[in-house]
Amino acid sequence: MKIVLCCASHSEAILNANLGRSPCIIDGSLPLHVEWGAPSASVAYNRALDATDAEIVVFVHHDVYLPKGWDAVLRARLAELPDDWALFGSFGVALDAGHIGPVWSSSIGLIAGSVALKPVEVQSFDELLIIMKRSAGLRFDEELPGWHMYGTDIVAIARAKGFRAYAGALPLIHNDRYHEALDSDFTACYHYMRRKWRAVLPLRSPIIKISKSGLHIWRNRWRDMRSRDFRENMAIDTEVQPEEFARRCGWVDLGPSA
Structure with missing residues (x-):
């Protein structure tokens, strides 16, 4: 099964400090294609699709680190998927709104998502x-x-075409920085999604509920403002090497049977 990693990046430093350190990239197990300077995530990833030919395409952030053995775990998880799958991910929101992981996130200083024993269908x-x-x-x-909501949008596109999206246990390190509040780019994506998918709303992204009224964007802003100090104290310095996070999580070597 031919697999390619595709990344949209604006920072060679971030890429080299995280994704570029992943053992499966360093040893050549998985090839990496990088799109530079794209105006949006969707444009970047469509360009990546056009530039590659592997059947399995892994779209991954430049601040993600894939621990040793990750590629073997990926192949094992793909073998577990039902025939109707089109998308799979390391972190998703189930149809019942549960969060499926697990992944380490530096921005919140913890492992997020429950560990699924089999693939779980997700809405984003x-x-x-x-x-x-x-x-x-x-x-x-x-x-x-912009650069938000495409993880919800692509699942809705797949479901509209009769495919399914799943998440499962595919551990990784997301060495992402602390975000004080939702920015204008996020707001623009939110309202675009409200208009596009109005007939099937509500949808839940990992960050916010997309509703017909749009009131959740204001609710989240209020919540972010009230919890700013608490969330900032949770965040971990992204200058810590991702291998250290993997060590602390017990993910130094995921092994062929993970």
Whole structure:
């Protein structure tokens, strides 16, 4: 099974300090294709689809680290998926709104998501890592602005075409920085999703509920403002090497039977 990693990056330093240190990239087990300077995530990832030919395409953030043995675990998890799958991810929101992981996140200083014993169908992904089966024929929506919500949008696109999206136990390190509040880019993506998918709302992304009223964007802003100090204290310095996070999580070597 041919697999390629695809990353959209604006920082060679962040890429080299995280994803570029992943053993499966260093030893050549998985090739890495990088798109530089794209105007949006959707444009970057469609360009990556056009530039590669592997059946399994792994879209991954540049601040993600894949521990030793991750590629073997990926192949094992893909073998467990039902035939109707088009998308798989390391962190997703189940149809019942439960969070499926596990992944380490530096921005919140903990391992997020429950450990699933089998693939769990999801309604959205955290964009840190999304796996696509090329033969499903999916494309990202280039009208979706910026760098948010495409993990929810691509699942809705797949479901509209009769495919399913799943998440499962595929541990990784997301060495992401602390975010004080939702930015204007996030707000633009939120309202685009409200308009596009109005007929099937509500949808739950890992960050927010997308509702017809749109009131949740204001609720989240209020919640972020009230919890700012608490969340800032939870965050871990991203200058810590990702291998150290993997060690603390017990993920130094995921092994072939993880």
